[in-house]
Amino acid sequence: MLELHNVSKRYKQGKWALQKVSMTLRPGITGLLGPNGAGKSTLMRMLATISRPTAGTITWDGDSISKRADAFRAQMGYLPQDVGVYPQLNAVEFLQYAGALKGLGGPKLKKRILELLELLNLHEVRQRPLGSFSGGMRQRIGIAQALLNDPRLLILDEPTVGLDPEERVRFRSLLTDLSGERIVLLSTHIVSDIEATADQIAILSKGSLLMKTDPSEALRTVQGKVWSLLIPEHKLQEARAAWTINGTIRRMEGLELRIISESPPDVLASPLTPSLEDAYLYARMCGGGE
Amino acid sequence: MRGVATIYCIARADLRERTRHFSFLATLGLAMMAAYFCVPPADAGYVTVHLGGVYRGVYNSAWVGASVAISSLFFLSLFGFYLVKNSIQRDERTRVGEIIASAPVKKLYYLTGKAMSNFAVLSIIATAVMGVSAVMQWSRGEVRRIEVWDLVSPFLFMVLPILSVVAVLAVLFETWKLLRGGLGNAVYFVLFILFATMIDSFPFGVSVFTSDMMRELREIDPAFSDNYGIGILFPHAPIQRFEYQGVAWTGHLILQQLIPLAVAAAFLLIAALLFRGFKEPVRAGAIEMASEEISGADCEAVRSEPAAVRAAELTSVPVVGAFWPLLAGELRLLRKGASLGWLIVTLLLSLLCLFLPTEVSRTWLIWPLVWIWPLTMWSGIGSREARYHTESMALSSPYFATRQLLAVWLSGVLATLFAGGGMLIRLMLEKDIAHLIYAGSAVLLIPSLSLVCGVLTRTNRTFEVLYMLIWYLGPFNKTPYLDFLGGTPTDWTAVQAGGIYILLSLGMTGTAYLARSGLKNHF
Numbered sequence A: 001m002l003e004l005h006n007v008s009k010r011y012k013q014g015k016w017a018l019q020k021v022s023m024t025l026r027p028g029i030t031g032l033l034g035p036n037g038a039g040k041s042t043l044m045r046m047l048a049t050i051s052r053p054t055a056g057t058i059t060w061d062g063d064s065i066s067k068r069a070d071a072f073r074a075q076m077g078y079l080p081q082d083v084g085v086y087p088q089l090n091a092v093e094f095l096q097y098a099g100a101l102k103g104l105g106g107p108k109l110k111k112r113i114l115e116l117l118e119l120l121n122l123h124e125v126r127q128r129p130l131g132s133f134s135g136g137m138r139q140r141i142g143i144a145q146a147l148l149n150d151p152r153l154l155i156l157d158e159p160t161v162g163l164d165p166e167e168r169v170r171f172r173s174l175l176t177d178l179s180g181e182r183i184v185l186l187s188t189h190i191v192s193d194i195e196a197t198a199d200q201i202a203i204l205s206k207g208s209l210l211m212k213t214d215p216s217e218a219l220r221t222v223q224g225k226v227w228s229l230l231i232p233e234h235k236l237q238e239a240r241a242a243w244t245i246n247g248t249i250r251r252m253e254g255l256e257l258r259i260i261s262e263s264p265p266d267v268l269a270s271p272l273t274p275s276l277e278d279a280y281l282y283a284r285m286c287g288g289g290e
Numbered sequence B: 001m002r003g004v005a006t007i008y009c010i011a012r013a014d015l016r017e018r019t020r021h022f023s024f025l026a027t028l029g030l031a032m033m034a035a036y037f038c039v040p041p042a043d044a045g046y047v048t049v050h051l052g053g054v055y056r057g058v059y060n061s062a063w064v065g066a067s068v069a070i071s072s073l074f075f076l077s078l079f080g081f082y083l084v085k086n087s088i089q090r091d092e093r094t095r096v097g098e099i100i101a102s103a104p105v106k107k108l109y110y111l112t113g114k115a116m117s118n119f120a121v122l123s124i125i126a127t128a129v130m131g132v133s134a135v136m137q138w139s140r141g142e143v144r145r146i147e148v149w150d151l152v153s154p155f156l157f158m159v160l161p162i163l164s165v166v167a168v169l170a171v172l173f174e175t176w177k178l179l180r181g182g183l184g185n186a187v188y189f190v191l192f193i194l195f196a197t198m199i200d201s202f203p204f205g206v207s208v209f210t211s212d213m214m215r216e217l218r219e220i221d222p223a224f225s226d227n228y229g230i231g232i233l234f235p236h237a238p239i240q241r242f243e244y245q246g247v248a249w250t251g252h253l254i255l256q257q258l259i260p261l262a263v264a265a266a267f268l269l270i271a272a273l274l275f276r277g278f279k280e281p282v283r284a285g286a287i288e289m290a291s292e293e294i295s296g297a298d299c300e301a302v303r304s305e306p307a308a309v310r311a312a313e314l315t316s317v318p319v320v321g322a323f324w325p326l327l328a329g330e331l332r333l334l335r336k337g338a339s340l341g342w343l344i345v346t347l348l349l350s351l352l353c354l355f356l357p358t359e360v361s362r363t364w365l366i367w368p369l370v371w372i373w374p375l376t377m378w379s380g381i382g383s384r385e386a387r388y389h390t391e392s393m394a395l396s397s398p399y400f401a402t403r404q405l406l407a408v409w410l411s412g413v414l415a416t417l418f419a420g421g422g423m424l425i426r427l428m429l430e431k432d433i434a435h436l437i438y439a440g441s442a443v444l445l446i447p448s449l450s451l452v453c454g455v456l457t458r459t460n461r462t463f464e465v466l467y468m469l470i471w472y473l474g475p476f477n478k479t480p481y482l483d484f485l486g487g488t489p490t491d492w493t494a495v496q497a498g499g500i501y502i503l504l505s506l507g508m509t510g511t512a513y514l515a516r517s518g519l520k521n522h523f
Helices: A040-047 A069-073 A091-101 A107-119 A135-147 A165-179 A215-221 A233-242 A276-286 B002-019 B022-038 B061-084 B087-093 B096-101 B107-140 B148-175 B182-197 B206-220 B251-257 B259-274 B284-303 B324-336 B340-355 B358-363 B366-372 B375-379 B391-395 B400-429 B433-457 B461-476 B494-522
Strands: A002-010 A016-025 A028-033 A055-060 A076-079 A153-157 A183-188 A200-205 A208-213 A226-231 A244-250 A255-260 B047-051 B055-057 B228-233 B240-242
Touching: A002 A040, A016 A040, A016 A055, A016 A200, A016 A208, A028 A040, A028 A165, A040 A153, A040 A183, A076 A135, A091 A107, A091 A135, A091 B324, A091 B391, A091 B400, A107 A135, A135 A153, A135 A165, A165 A183, A200 A215, A200 A276, A208 A215, A208 A276, A215 A276, A226 A233, A233 A244, A233 A255, A244 A276, A255 A276, B002 B087, B002 B107, B022 B047, B022 B061, B022 B107, B047 B061, B047 B206, B055 B061, B061 B107, B061 B148, B061 B182, B061 B206, B061 B228, B061 B461, B087 B096, B087 B107, B087 B148, B107 B148, B107 B259, B148 B182, B148 B206, B148 B251, B148 B259, B182 B375, B182 B461, B206 B228, B206 B240, B206 B251, B251 B259, B324 B400, B340 B358, B340 B366, B340 B400, B358 B366, B358 B400, B366 B400, B366 B461, B375 B400, B375 B433, B375 B461, B391 B400, B400 B433, B400 B494, B433 B461, B433 B494
Parallel strands: A028 A183, A028 A200, A076 A153, A153 A183, B055 B240
Antiparallel strands: A002 A016, A002 A055, A200 A208, A226 A255, A244 A255, B047 B055, B047 B228
């Protein structure tokens, strides 16, 4: 179990990237949602022991991760937001190096590397230098190195960046396969990334935790607050100023808006079934995140 | 006019970007400190510019201006090149180059802007040095009256014109792929050595001042032997002083001193011809074919059937904490970072040192080459994680500060042993124990220096610049204690020197460890 208690992070310029974030993560997939600059990567880096909190504590199975950092790292896998690779090494060599960093060795490591490459569809290009890999392929190498030590805690920072739609589908099924008894924390600003997989979602905005709950509860919070309204095109600016809009579809008769509002925005508005994205926007709206 | 405005805007943006880094301030501070040491007090026991090893000028503006300008010229020509040789690379690294590539700006304008920015940086430093020299003249108190023209003219007519060439050469080297990296740094160092050695052959530059100084001294002391020295000299006898009046500038002389500006302009035109901009390489056949192959494989991979392996069934690997696989990984990174040609030359140099007598190796400059050739290999140590953005992976690994750092350091030592092994064996066979101790301690010293430079500054350039500077001052200029290969006699015995260098190595490695451990505060 991973517990965060009043975790805060302040940078040298005096800016608070995170303020008093508290939550408990149990086995399963937790999606960490938030806009750019919300503090997701800052939180991920602290959990990966790359960065230290300014205040607060992070414990793993009751032990502080800063006091028993190396033991914690041995059980953790981390995919950073910006995956760096050594361009002269090929996939196998790079993963062997990553494995050596994690203290792994022996013939089983090579076997696991080949299995991971097979799983991530990189088996056929395993001998090519990483410098020739596309962004999506590098991302998959990053995922592979995070899984090398069969971590109990998997921290994935924007893992679907650079993946095309088919790769994202494969990634989601990989995640589902992986979760089991593992804690998976996955950060993204794309709601669909976690819609299908997350057991819990946590929403960060401007460094604060707005909500941590399961997706169905999140949807309940926004039940009856999502509306469809058709407006003439010239009223769009006015509508944007008045309501939180989660989508615009051009129709022949005008613009169909998907509005999030406590009460019907107009007599002609019709209720819609909310989505997780609506819940996310509603949470930000209520939490002053907009 | 539009072209001038474009050049000005490029230069201004580049200058702003460059001077807003701490490294610029650090360099400025270093140069000012160097200027301070260039005007030693009478009882310091050393001089920096001397005539015949016996005379120096009284610290009036003419002497201080000329001597500081001469000393700083060598420093800035060498150090300054490495300082500014990164402006085009910066645009590539930051991907601003992609914006430039899609803009209609002419290559010549772009490169001129970059050269102007380089020149501005070096000029700012030269100006600061000039300011310090004025302060030093006044504080030494030998002649307190500051003659502005005498102080300024050596910088105006010697330092700045030559720095214009340095500024443009930095751009030129960046436009040629072969010279863009460590090889270019080594080539420039060789060019600099040649320039420093042949400095009197040029009608412009230092010789105007040194010949003038010697002419004036000859009028006072006809027995004066007509030689001069630049560098740190510890005289055995008290230094005598004479009053130097300074160069009497004529129009012809000034024009002569400005010849380097024409040279700089010519280099700039060559750079414009060589520069390919930020477009992709033209070897379309190979690159496109490779891209198609990779894309094809990638596409095929995505469209293929689901993997036979399931994530939940992957082979489990125990954590054994073995060190040797990590060391092997670091050695592989070193090896893969070098071309086959580089490895062959390294092996050849090592074999030459092994089979040739040491005197022959020294005379044929094989010895210096053995210790300079691996520059690009060494300079990557310690900064690789920062350069390739793998810090997150390293920092989130168990015992990263001890295991990984030790592996990096040891790989550097082993690679240095490979490069210098021929020399070490030869010294053993010739029973030259003293030089063996020096060379053996260098095997530890150089990778340690590279490691601490890389970890502290997160770039490979710091080591490249510092190492070249040590080479220039030490083995080349025979500055005692900096000649780490034992070519210059000092008060230390070989054992003492070796011990000190080893202690220094341990100190530097320890510093690198502390810095790496504290890296978490950076994020």
